[in-house]
Amino acid sequence: MAQAAPALETTTRRTGGTSKLARREARAFYGFASPWILGFILFGGGPVVAALLLSFAHWSLLSTPSWAGLANYRKMFADPLFYKSIANTVYFGAGSVCLGVVTSFLLAILLNQKVRGLGFFRTVFYLPSVVAGVATAILWVNILQPDYGLINNFLGLFGIKGPGWLVSEHWAIPGLILMSVWGAGNTIVIYLAGLQSISPALYEAALLDGAGWWNRFWNVTVPMMSPVIFFNVVTSLIASLQAYTLVLVMTEGGPNNATLMLGLYIYRQAFEYFDMGYAAALSWAMFALIGVATALQFLLARRWVHYDA
Amino acid sequence: MTLTATRAQQAQPVRRWTRSASQTSVERVRKTSSYILLIAGTAVFIIPFLWMLTTSLKTAQEVLAYPPKLLPATPQWDNYPTAWTSLPFTTFLINSIIITGLSVIGNLVSCVLPAYAFARLRARSRSAMFALMVATMAIPAEVTLVPTFIMFSKLNMVNTYWPLFLPAWFGYAFFIFLLRQFFKSIPQEITDAASIDGAGHLRTLWSIFLPMSKPAIAAVAIFSFVGNWNNFLTPLIYLRTQNNFTLALGLSLFKGQYETQYNQMMAVGIISLLPILIVFFLAQRTFVEGVRLSGLGGR
Numbered sequence: 001m002a003q004a005a006p007a008l009e010t011t012t013r014r015t016g017g018t019s020k021l022a023r024r025e026a027r028a029f030y031g032f033a034s035p036w037i038l039g040f041i042l043f044g045g046g047p048v049v050a051a052l053l054l055s056f057a058h059w060s061l062l063s064t065p066s067w068a069g070l071a072n073y074r075k076m077f078a079d080p081l082f083y084k085s086i087a088n089t090v091y092f093g094a095g096s097v098c099l100g101v102v103t104s105f106l107l108a109i110l111l112n113q114k115v116r117g118l119g120f121f122r123t124v125f126y127l128p129s130v131v132a133g134v135a136t137a138i139l140w141v142n143i144l145q146p147d148y149g150l151i152n153n154f155l156g157l158f159g160i161k162g163p164g165w166l167v168s169e170h171w172a173i174p175g176l177i178l179m180s181v182w183g184a185g186n187t188i189v190i191y192l193a194g195l196q197s198i199s200p201a202l203y204e205a206a207l208l209d210g211a212g213w214w215n216r217f218w219n220v221t222v223p224m225m226s227p228v229i230f231f232n233v234v235t236s237l238i239a240s241l242q243a244y245t246l247v248l249v250m251t252e253g254g255p256n257n258a259t260l261m262l263g264l265y266i267y268r269q270a271f272e273y274f275d276m277g278y279a280a281a282l283s284w285a286m287f288a289l290i291g292v293a294t295a296l297q298f299l300l301a302r303r304w305v306h307y308d309a
Numbered sequence: 310m311t312l313t314a315t316r317a318q319q320a321q322p323v324r325r326w327t328r329s330a331s332q333t334s335v336e337r338v339r340k341t342s343s344y345i346l347l348i349a350g351t352a353v354f355i356i357p358f359l360w361m362l363t364t365s366l367k368t369a370q371e372v373l374a375y376p377p378k379l380l381p382a383t384p385q386w387d388n389y390p391t392a393w394t395s396l397p398f399t400t401f402l403i404n405s406i407i408i409t410g411l412s413v414i415g416n417l418v419s420c421v422l423p424a425y426a427f428a429r430l431r432a433r434s435r436s437a438m439f440a441l442m443v444a445t446m447a448i449p450a451e452v453t454l455v456p457t458f459i460m461f462s463k464l465n466m467v468n469t470y471w472p473l474f475l476p477a478w479f480g481y482a483f484f485i486f487l488l489r490q491f492f493k494s495i496p497q498e499i500t501d502a503a504s505i506d507g508a509g510h511l512r513t514l515w516s517i518f519l520p521m522s523k524p525a526i527a528a529v530a531i532f533s534f535v536g537n538w539n540n541f542l543t544p545l546i547y548l549r550t551q552n553n554f555t556l557a558l559g560l561s562l563f564k565g566q567y568e569t570q571y572n573q574m575m576a577v578g579i580i581s582l583l584p585i586l587i588v589f590f591l592a593q594r595t596f597v598e599g600v601r602l603s604g605l606g607g608r
Contacts, residue, residue, distance in 0.1 A: 025431055025432070026430075026432035028426075030426075032510065033422070035418070035419035035420075035423055035480045036419070036442060036479070036482075038480075039476070039479025039481075040441070040445065040480075042460075042479060043479055045445070047452070047455075047457050047460075050456035051455060051456050054459075061459065107347075110347050111347070113339075113343045115340075115344065115347060121350075124351045124354050125350070130535060130589050131589075133538075133541065133557055134539075134558075134578075135577075135579075135581045136357075136578075136582075138574050138575075139578060140357070142360075142574070142575065148373055148374070148377050150360050156376075182353075182354065182357065185354075189597050189600040213339075246541075248542075248561075262451075263449075266455075270454070271458075271546055283452045283454065286449055286451050287449060290449055294447070
C-alpha cells in the first residue's frame with residue numbers, strides 16, 4: 001500500500017501537473033492537519049525559536065527587553081548552581097534509569113513465566129505510575145521521613161539506623177530515586193509485551209542445543225529484548241529530566257540545593273527571579289543535555305542493541 | 310509457518326526426554342521462587358498505599374509515635390472531613406474537573422483530525438510534516454515554558470483557565486502519532502468503499518475510523534485525563550488566586566501550611582487519587598493496551 005502511493009503520484013505528475021482530485025485531497029490534508037500546524041506555530045516551533053532569541057536578551061517581563069549578547073551564556077558557565085543542577089540531574093537520571101530499567105525488566109520476566117493472576121500483579125506494579133503526582137509526592141515525603149517514616153522504621157527492625165533521606169544532603173537524591181523506581185511500572189507493561197513477542201521456537205532451539213536457563217536468558221531473551229530495553233532507557237531518561245516538578249513539592253531543591261535539578265533551576269530563574277533571558281539560556285542547556293544523552297544512547301546502542309525481526 | 314511447525318515437532322521428543330523427574334522438580338522450584346519474588350515485589354509496591362491509608366486514619370499523636378504503630382487504635386474517619394474543609398478543596402475539585410474535561414475533549418478533537426490526515430490524506434509535504442511532528446516529541450517542555458508564559462501573560466490570561474486547556478486544542482504529537490499508527494491499520498478498501506458511496510472525509514472519519522479505533526481513542530482519552538489531572542507545573546505557573554487552584558496545586562498548598570499533619574495530608578491525598586483510581590480500574594485493559602501501543606510504536 002505504502003509503495004503504491006508514490007508510484008501513483010509520479011504517474012500523475014508525468015501526465016501533466018497534479019490532478020484536480022489530488023489538489024482537493026491536499027487541501028483536505030491541510031484542513032485536517034491544521035490544529036497541529038497551528039499548535040506547532042503557537043506552542044511548539046514558535047516558542048523554541050522565541051526561547052533562542054530570548055536567551056540573548058535581558059528581560060524581567062516588566063521592563064522592556066534589552067539585547068544581552070552572550071551575557072546569559074557567560075553567566076551560565078560561571079554559575080556554580082548551574083553545574084550543581086547538572087550534576088544532580090545526571091545523578092538522579094542515571095540512578096533512576098539504571099535501577100528502574102533493571103527492576104522492571106526482572107519483574108517483567110517473572111510475570112512472563114505463565115504465572116497465575118497476571119492481571120492482578122500487572123495492576124499492582126502499574127498502579128503507582130498512573131497515580132504519580134502531588135499526592136504520591138507527599139506520600140513519599142512521609143515514607144522517607146527519618147524518624148517515623150516507613151523505610152527507616154523497616155530498617156530499624158534489623159537494627160539499622162536509616163539515613164536522613166530528604167533532609168540529608170547525601171541521601172536526598174537516593175531517596176528520590178527509590179520513589180522513581182516505585183513509579184516505573186509502565187515500563188513493565190512494555191517489557192511484557194516485548195517478552196511475549198519472542199518466538200518460542202528460539203527457546204526450543206536453544207533447549208535443543210542444551211542451553212541452560214542462564215544461557216537462554218543471556219543469549220536469547222536479552223538480545224531479542226534489546227530494542228525494547230533501549231526504548232525504555234531512552235524514554236525513562238527523558239522522563240527523569242522532568243521529575244523536578246515533584247521535587248518542587250517534596251524538597252524545593254533543598255537541603256542546600258542537594259536536589260536542585262536543571263528543570264527546577266529554570267523554573268526558579270523564570271518564575272521566582274523573573275530573569276526570563278537567563279531561564280531561556282538554561283532551557284537551551286537542558287535541550288542540549290537531552291540531545292547529548294539521547295545521541296550517546298543511540299551511539300552505544302550500536303554495540304548492544306540487536307535488531308532482528 | 311511450516312518451518313516453525315516442523316521445528317516444534319522436532320523439538321517435541323527432545324523436550325519429553327529433558328523433562329525427566331529432576332527436570333520437573335527444578336521447574337517446580339523455579340515456579341515457586343517466581344511466585345515468592347512476585348509476592349515480595351507486590352508487597353513493596355502496595356505497602357506505600359496501605360501506609361497512606363493507615364496514616365490517614367491515625368491521630369496526630371499516633372503519626373509521631375515512637376516506636377511507630379502500624380494501625381491506629383481507632384480509625385479517625387473525622388480526619389477526612391476536617392482536612393477537606395480546612396482549605397476550599399471542593400472548589401479545587403470543581404476546577405480540576407473543568408480544566409481536565411476541557412483538555413481531554415480538546416486533545417481528542419485536535420489529535421483525531423491530524424491523525425486522519427497523516428494516515429490517509431496525501432499531500433506533497435506530508436512526510437516532511439510528519440517527521441517534523443515526531444521531532445517535536447523530543448522538545449523538552451522547559452524550552453517552550455518561558456515563551457509560552459510570556460505569550461499568555463501578554464494576552465492577559467494569567468490566573469485564568471485558558472493557558473491550562475487551550476494548548477490541548479492544538480494537537481499533541483504523541484497522541485497524533487499513536488492514533489495515526491492505529492488509523493493506518495484500517496484497510497484502504499473500507500475507505501475506498503465509503504468514498505464510492507459518496508462519503509466525505511469527515512463522514513468517513515466519524516462513521517468508520519472512530520468506531521473502528523475505540524481502543525486507541527480510549528487510550529488517548531485516558532492518558533490525557535491522567536496527565537491533566539496530575540499536572541502540577543502549569544497550574545503552579547499560571548494560577549494565582551486560591552479560588553482558581555486545581556486539586557494538585559491545592560494539595561501542595563496544604564503541604565506548605567500543615568507541614569507535619571501527615572494524617573490530614575494523606576486523607577486529602579487519598580481523596581484526590583480516587584478519580585484516577587476509579588478510571589484506572591474501569592479502564593485497566595485500555596491502559597495496558599495504550600502503553601503497549603505507545604511502547605512498540607517507538608520500537
